[in-house]
Amino acid sequence: MTLLLACVGWVFASTIVALLPMERQYAPGVILLLAAPVLIVWVGVSVAWWAGVLAFCAFVSMFRNPLRYLLGKARRKIFGSGAEGGTL
Secondary structure: OHHHHHHHHHHHHHHHHHHOOHHHOHHHHHHHHHHHHHHHHHHHHHOOHHHHHHHHHHHHHOOHHHHHHHHHHHHHHHHOOOOOOOOO
16 A cells, blocks of 8 residues: 555655646656656565556656667767668
């Protein structure tokens, strides 16, 4: 029950942070970002390993555009400026 309340609390807190103006989102956003892996590990240990993997995939999916950008930037750095970047 504690795990469920912690996860639901994280969801509500992140929703409230998303409603804040951008300049006020940074501090609570970083705290929520650091709390997410703790919750993911807790889910994996308490429920099942596959539930932890699903939670991890959901967490990583929030960063798909920044990861795509960084991948494209790395490709351009390795293969030169003519390389197509940002698309998978």
